[in-house]
Amino acid sequence: MKTLESKLPQVGTTIFTVMSQLAEQHRAVNLSQGFPDFRPPQELLELVDRALGGRYHQYALMPGSMALRNAIAEKLAALYAVRVDPVAEITVTSGATEAIFDAIQAVVRRDDEVVVFDPCYDSYEPSITLAGGRTVHVPLTGPNFTIDWDRLQQALNRRTRLVIVNSPHNPSGALLTREDFERLAELLRPYDCYLLSDEVYEHVVFDGATHATALANAELAERCFAVFSFGKTYHATGWKLGYCVAPPALTGELRRVHQYVTFASTSPLQQALADYMTAHPEHHLNLPAFYQERRDRFAALLSATKFRPLRAAGTYFQLADYSAISTLPDVEFARWLTIEHGVATIPISVFYREPPDARLVRFCFAKENSTLDAAAEKLRRL
Ligand SMILES: Cc1ncc(COP(=O)(O)O)c(C=O)c1O
Numbered sequence: 001m002k003t004l005e006s007k008l009p010q011v012g013t014t015i016f017t018v019m020s021q022l023a024e025q026h027r028a029v030n031l032s033q034g035f036p037d038f039r040p041p042q043e044l045l046e047l048v049d050r051a052l053g054g055r056y057h058q059y060a061l062m063p064g065s066m067a068l069r070n071a072i073a074e075k076l077a078a079l080y081a082v083r084v085d086p087v088a089e090i091t092v093t094s095g096a097t098e099a100i101f102d103a104i105q106a107v108v109r110r111d112d113e114v115v116v117f118d119p120c121y122d123s124y125e126p127s128i129t130l131a132g133g134r135t136v137h138v139p140l141t142g143p144n145f146t147i148d149w150d151r152l153q154q155a156l157n158r159r160t161r162l163v164i165v166n167s168p169h170n171p172s173g174a175l176l177t178r179e180d181f182e183r184l185a186e187l188l189r190p191y192d193c194y195l196l197s198d199e200v201y202e203h204v205v206f207d208g209a210t211h212a213t214a215l216a217n218a219e220l221a222e223r224c225f226a227v228f229s230f231g232k233t234y235h236a237t238g239w240k241l242g243y244c245v246a247p248p249a250l251t252g253e254l255r256r257v258h259q260y261v262t263f264a265s266t267s268p269l270q271q272a273l274a275d276y277m278t279a280h281p282e283h284h285l286n287l288p289a290f291y292q293e294r295r296d297r298f299a300a301l302l303s304a305t306k307f308r309p310l311r312a313a314g315t316y317f318q319l320a321d322y323s324a325i326s327t328l329p330d331v332e333f334a335r336w337l338t339i340e341h342g343v344a345t346i347p348i349s350v351f352y353r354e355p356p357d358a359r360l361v362r363f364c365f366a367k368e369n370s371t372l373d374a375a376a377e378k379l380r381r382l
Helices: 014-027 042-053 066-080 095-109 126-132 149-155 178-188 250-263 269-279 282-303 330-341 369-380
Strands: 088-094 113-118 134-139 162-164 193-196 226-228 242-245 319-320 360-364
Touching: 014 250, 014 330, 042 269, 066 088, 066 242, 066 269, 088 095, 088 250, 095 126, 095 193, 095 226, 095 242, 095 250, 113 126, 126 134, 134 149, 149 178, 162 178, 226 250, 242 319, 282 369, 330 360
Parallel strands: 113 134, 113 162, 162 193, 193 226
Antiparallel strands: 088 242, 226 242, 319 360
């Protein structure tokens, strides 16, 4: 039998798949993988039906449906006062995952260094490895998962080709502020490097905070690929649609990759989203309150258990300390909790190269109240 030397020898099945399968096997309440268990807006589903019944069956334009790119440009202007050219600066991709992959392939060359902040989303490093680059892990620090600017400065050098930030941050929920982006711009100034800003949870921010986008920082915007996800915003992660905003020269290079990864993303869904965004710009404006209610409800449920919830400033994830329940390392604890107590979570050590000695798991609270209640009932018994 012929074998194949792996190009990604460190990569196995992702923890998200492992925990979701374990949850199914043991009929556990699945608060592990980050997807809502409620439906997209009914009117959006009707627009999908209409698009499917219409003429949107052949390839969309390679950079994305023009109607959708116009709707995105209008939203960026209205929400962030950021003006971009939908023709030259916006590309619709098959999920934010594809945008991240395309940007990394476009930018990173053999032996280039890419700085990521741990705990970090799992798709970054394999994409960097496939491009021949080296991932440099800088840990976020303190209880609030903030950037240690000195450590970032130490990590930067003339081989640094790309820095990846994520705000609101999965798994901690931490937010980068406008001042953070100013500091970042200052630190990156001497280097000929690019920025990938993963902003897929842009609308899931709490307690009156507003999302700070890297695109609003004029200096960073010149070197930035900003990545967004329709899946997160419209409760439709399975549609796998996202987009990247970048200056024309950067977009041109991203599209060279995009056109040979997917060529174009699904056409009827793009049309439906364009129509819905135009008809309902209030949808994303309502999301902070919509998710804050769930966050507060779940945190209240958790406080009646031995878990200690950490403050979640954004995203639909809640970190919780389980040290009052068990001394098991988090991966074993998460397995035990699923198998023996029927609630699936994500251990946060998987987001690190060098995990700290912490007892933290991540719950996803983008769920119906009945799902959160069912989980809480089981967790109260611990
Ligand atoms: C931080 C982060 N970036 C990117 C993605 C991928 O988004 P999409 O489903 O649109 O590919 C996710 C999904 O969980 C995420 O949490």
